[in-house]
Amino acid sequence: MSDSENGSKRALRSDAQRNHLRILAAARTELAEHGPAIRLEDVARRAEVGLATLYRRFAGRQELVRAVFDQYFTEEVEPLLHEAAADSDAWRGLTRGLTGSLATVVRNESLLLAVRESGVDMANVVPRFLGPLGEVLRRAQADGTVRPDLVERDLTAFVVMVLAAAGSGAAERATGAAEGWRRYLALLFDGTRAGAGEDLPCAPVDGGC
Incomplete structure (x- = not known):
């Protein structure tokens, strides 16, 4: 595997980890502001990720x-x-x-x-x-x-x-x-x-x- 391919894979993993942490942070904020009945759509919007990205990280x-x-x-x-x-x-x-x-x-x-x-x-x-x-x-x-x-x-x-x-x-x-x-x-x-x-x-x- 070339250095460029390795670099691309590392970048993808880094992006995925950032998205994961942004989703968790967004969910914490939604819970604090709106109580336990949070909507995944609102979490995704606050995290600035697509809903499909959220569902790739969390099944529900x-x-x-x-x-x-x-x-x-x-x-x-x-x-x-x-x-x-x-x-x-x-x-x-x-x-x-x-x-x-x-x-x-x-x-x-x-x-x-x-x-x-x-x-x-x-x-x-x-x-x-x-x-x-x-x-x-x-x-x-x-x-x-x-x-x-x-x-x-x-x-x-x-x-x-x-x-x-x-x-x-x-x-x-x-x-x-x-x-x-x-x-x-x-x-x-x-x-x-x-x-x-x-x-x-x-x-x-x-x-x-």
Whole structure:
């Protein structure tokens, strides 16, 4: 193969990658501006690509939403989780990791709604979330700052509860603050402290959450 042919192929791959990233960025903007019910035609128009180009990259709305969420989780959530796991103070790492993760998810509520409404399979996200936080949870239990009967799956329940309070508007109505969900997360954190109350009932089962 000639140098010119190799160069042409590299240029095509580069163009395809640029289009891919432009489509993802356009989809994020559409979600932020218009909510979860985005139209692929609008995404293509904003990305300045043809609809056929979009469909070559993504078979449909579900595939696009999955790709947008994966990029978001990789770039905005996972760094917070790994930073938490690396913190020398396990309690600080655990609370900062959960607080930071929830803050960015609350800001991107439309994306989360789109994931739910599109039926995107989130099973692969759970180990990516629980892996780093589970590590720091075990360290916090080992140093005696977190109650010993807390398990990894409880952390996903924390997220679900706080997002329910934030997404329904209940936290803001109760506190009068846009970030009122932080109050209820603080209450949950208090319940995770070593010596906080009686033993917990009903331990989560494998496959839950």
